[in-house]
Amino acid sequence: MHKRLKHGAKAIILTVDSPVGGYREEDIKNNFQFPLGFANLEMFARKNDDGSKTGKGAGISEIYAQAKQAFTPEDIAYVHRISGLPVIVKGIQSPEDAEIAIQAGAAGNMGF
Numbered sequence: 299m300h301k302r303l304k305h306g307a308k309a310i311i312l313t314v315d316s317p318v319g320g321y322r323e324e325d326i327k328n329n330f331q332f333p334l335g336f337a338n339l340e341m342f343a344r345k346n347d348d349g350s351k352t353g354k355g356a357g358i359s360e361i362y363a364q365a366k367q368a369f370t371p372e373d374i375a376y377v378h379r380i381s382g383l384p385v386i387v388k389g390i391q392s393p394e395d396a397e398i399a400i401q402a403g404a405a406g407n408m409g410f
Contacts, residue, residue: 299381309405310381314369315389371402378403 299310322330378385384405390396396407 299377303381303383307381307383309384309386310377311386311388311408312369312374312377312404313388315391371398374399374402374404 324330374385374387385403386406386408387396387399387404388408390399390407390409399407
């Protein structure tokens, strides 16, 4: 995120509706691995003791397994606070959740 800020990002889009990755047969067949680590993933990753990796060499299923399964208003406020940018929340499922996101500091939402 800090790299994007340095290069002039104008907003942050936070996706909250994709806790489970799709079945990516070609990635599995080809043993796809991420060539670089994910610095921002560490902020939101669940803590596991099963050897799952979030960095260099992690497979797609390991990355999705580490993904946080639910975002909270505190997460939205945190992203807004550390970025100083408008946070647009993608994937909100109800008007009530949209209102909660706005109260937490979101500048808007995409798609419900």
